[in-house]
Amino acid sequence: MTNYKPKLAIVYASATGHTECLARMIADASVRQGLHPDVFPVRKFDLAELSRYDIVLIGTYTWMNGEIPKQLQRLFEAIEQQHGDLITGVFGTGDRCFATYCGAVNLFRDMLHAKTQLAATLKVEQMPSAEDRPRCEAFVKSVRVKYSQHSEILPAAKS
Numbered sequence: 001m002t003n004y005k006p007k008l009a010i011v012y013a014s015a016t017g018h019t020e021c022l023a024r025m026i027a028d029a030s031v032r033q034g035l036h037p038d039v040f041p042v043r044k045f046d047l048a049e050l051s052r053y054d055i056v057l058i059g060t061y062t063w064m065n066g067e068i069p070k071q072l073q074r075l076f077e078a079i080e081q082q083h084g085d086l087i088t089g090v091f092g093t094g095d096r097c098f099a100t101y102c103g104a105v106n107l108f109r110d111m112l113h114a115k116t117q118l119a120a121t122l123k124v125e126q127m128p129s130a131e132d133r134p135r136c137e138a139f140v141k142s143v144r145v146k147y148s149q150h151s152e153i154l155p156a157a158k159s
């Protein structure tokens with residue numbers, strides 16, 4: 001057994017605050033489950049730091065026609081280049097009025113499924129509420145389980 005705590009980054013983009021609120025709820029759930037997340041709006045996240053993390057959780061709103069916000073494009077491309085051992089999750093907010101509800105979550109999900117160890121996805125309509133807390137807890141739990149399962153087959157922890 002080891003006391004190693006996985007290094008967790010939560011990186012999000014938010015134009016009007018909904019996804020930021022969801023990121024904070026997921027960070028709170030992570031802390032309750034014994035993790036120590038580093039939380040970044042994407043403009044403050046140095047892509048060179050990506051390889052330092054065992055787990056990266058991405059938060060996105062959705063723009064016109066189901067698109068990924070421009071600020072997240074470089075992160076999307078950088079994760080595409082990562083080693084396949086990165087544990088990931090994607091969460092986001094959207095609006096069912098639009099034809100492609102949370103389309104950016106779907107686009108991240110498909111890439112993360114192909115290129116990383118995708119643990120979970122979570123979609124919330126507009127501003128999250130207290131009712132979404134159990135969903136945030138379940139999201140983080142899925143991430144922890146995926147990390148535990150995957151780390152059993154990995155040779156060493158990160159320094």
Ligand SMILES: Cc1cc2nc3c(=O)[nH]c(=O)nc-3n(C[C@H](O)[C@H](O)[C@H](O)COP(=O)(O)O)c2cc1C
Pocket residue numbers: 013014015016017018019020060061062063064065066067093094095096098099100101102103125126127
């Ligand atoms: C111009 C515009 C286009 C949008 N397009 C979509 C869309 O295609 N799909 C969707 O689910 N939501 C869409 N939305 C809704 C936002 O994604 C939603 O309000 C989200 O919660 C905003 O997150 P934020 O507060 O973190 O910026 C759009 C909103 C605006 C203003």
